[in-house]
Every structure is written in C-alpha cells, then in structure tokens.
Amino acid sequence: MSYEKNKIELEKNGYSVLADLYSDIEISQIIACIENAEQSGNSFMKTKDLFAIRQLIKNVPELTDLLFNKKLTELISDLSESEYFLTKAIYFDKPSESNWFVAYHQDLSISVDQKTELENYTNWTFKKGQYGVQPPIEILQDTITVRIHLDKTDKSNGALKVIPKSHMKGIVRADSKDWNIEDEYVCEVEKGGVMLMKPLTLHASNRTTNGKKRRVIHLEFNKHNLTEPLAWLEHYGIKASTQQWL
Structure with a gap:
C-alpha cells in the first residue's frame, strides 16, 4: 500500500488522517x-484528568512489536x-470524565539527554526527570x-483541532494575526487509525463532553543528529534489512 497521498497532505496542510492502521485485535493487545x-x-x-507514560518504549518495551507493525x-x-x-x-489517556482542554499551540520542545549551552538551543526545561529544549527550527520542520x-x-471527546497550513x-x-480560527479543522480519527502532524502545525483540543475515553500513543520521528555533545x-532506529524496529 502506498501512502503518497498522506505524504502530500502532510507537507501541504501540516496534517493527514488515516484509518485502519491497526486491527481491533492489535488495539486490544x-x-x-x-x-x-x-x-x-x-x-x-496520574491525575484525575490525565494518565500519561513518557519514554513509552523504554518503560513498556513489549509494545515495540505491537506498535511497529508492517503498516x-x-x-x-x-x-x-x-x-x-x-x-x-508518549501514551495519553484522557479519561471519560476529564474536563481538560489544551489551547492552540505548536510543539516546540524536544527531549534530550543533558543540559548544555549551545547556539540555537533555547527555552530549556526540566520536568519529571528529563530535559527539554527548543532546537533549531529545521529539526522541528523535519519532525513527523x-x-x-x-x-x-x-x-x-477531544479530537485535535488544527489550523491547516x-x-x-x-x-x-498563538495570539498573533498570522492565522485565523475560521480555518479550524477537527481531525476525527477512527479506532485503530492514525493522525499525522507537523509539530509546527497549530493545534488544540476541547474538553470531553460525551463521556468516552480518548487514548492516544504519540510518536515523534526525526532524521537529524543533534549538535554534540547533545x-x-x-x-x-529501523533496521533496513529486516524492516524490524530496534
């Protein structure tokens, strides 16, 4: 199966939605x-409004083969x-009774192994035992x-809203005049489906109002090495010879 259409949509609009990447059995597993x-x-x-697991593969390594299926x-x-x-x-569970919402923003921070002063690496944070930093913009532009x-x-139940392009x-x-709320698009996704997004795409989510869960696994991919020693x-990484993830 070719995903060329989704690649074009992602580059043009900053997002794309796919159905049926995982079967019901795979989702249950x-x-x-x-x-x-x-x-x-x-x-x-864990809070009343959110359950999250960071460094998901490290903490739940059994997920690797389940997540990285052929599709x-x-x-x-x-x-x-x-x-x-x-x-x-990262794994997010937005419980059915959650009243949590997120205002429009871009994802500007990456997680790194240490803090060190480097040109074009700014806005350092330290949360839950890990460092975050805003990297050079080309790293964000090339993130999937x-x-x-x-x-x-x-x-x-909290589907992401985006501002196309x-x-x-x-x-x-987020309060600038460079975008218009009238352009907003709600990315509804079926169970077992996937939403692709560029992190610089402005996105937000509403409170849950229908009493249903919204469990999401958030993965970010890149091709750049960071400036040493970072x-x-x-x-x-992917092992090209067998198409198996390490």
Whole structure:
C-alpha cells in the first residue's frame, strides 16, 4: 500500500488522517500491554484528568512489536526518503470524565539527554526527570508526529483541532494575526487509525463532553543528529534489512 497521498497532505496542510492502521485485535493487545505494565517512577503521571507514560518504549518495551507493525513501518518509510528514527513516545489517556482542554499551540520542545549551552538551543526545561529544549527550527520542520488512536475520537471527546497550513509560517505566537480560527479543522480519527502532524502545525483540543475515553500513543520521528555533545533522550532506529524496529 502506498501512502503518497498522506505524504502530500502532510507537507501541504501540516496534517493527514488515516484509518485502519491497526486491527481491533492489535488495539486490544496494545491496551492490555499498557494496562499490565508496572506503573511507577517519574515517567508515569496520574491525575484525575490525565494518565500519561513518557519514554513509552523504554518503560513498556513489549509494545515495540505491537506498535511497529508492517503498516506503520511502511508508512514511515513512504513519508520520507531519508532514514527516520523514533525520538519520542508518549501514551495519553484522557479519561471519560476529564474536563481538560489544551489551547492552540505548536510543539516546540524536544527531549534530550543533558543540559548544555549551545547556539540555537533555547527555552530549556526540566520536568519529571528529563530535559527539554527548543532546537533549531529545521529539526522541528523535519519532525513527523504519528498519533495512534486506541479509541474512536471526534469533536466530543477531544479530537485535535488544527489550523491547516499554519506549519508553513515558522514559529508563531498563538495570539498573533498570522492565522485565523475560521480555518479550524477537527481531525476525527477512527479506532485503530492514525493522525499525522507537523509539530509546527497549530493545534488544540476541547474538553470531553460525551463521556468516552480518548487514548492516544504519540510518536515523534526525526532524521537529524543533534549538535554534540547533545543527544536525543530517546533514539530507536529501523533496521533496513529486516524492516524490524530496534
């Protein structure tokens, strides 16, 4: 199967939605794997409005083969001729009673292994035991975000809203006049489907109002090495000979 149409949409609009990347059986196996994981340490965050697991592959390594099935592996290789690797994996569970919403923003931070003063690396943070930094813009421009939906997601349970083509404007202030709320598009995704997004695409999500879950696995891929001595906190590459993820 070719994903050329999705590649064109992603480059042009900053997002694309696909159905049926995972079967119901695969989704059930992924959910069971997460539910059976030992949930302790800094990488696990639980509040009444959110349950999240950072560094998902490191903390739940059994997920690797389940997530990187044949369809996802083909999708990543179709999206770029360059060799991409995984740089971030997070699990989000927005519970059915959640009243949590996120205002329009761009994803400007990457997770790295240490803090060091480097040109064009700014806005350092340290949260839950890991460093974040805003890297040179070409790294953000070349990031591909893949959001795997473990539940059917629509406007009633927090589907992402995006401003099409906003990724073409570089880094923008959310209150700037460089974008228009009237252009907003709601990315509804079926269970087992995937949303592709550029991190510079302005996006937001509403509160849940229909009493249904919205569980998502958020993956980020890139092709750049960082300026030494800095390195990605997470780095999982593809083995071209077997198409298996390491």
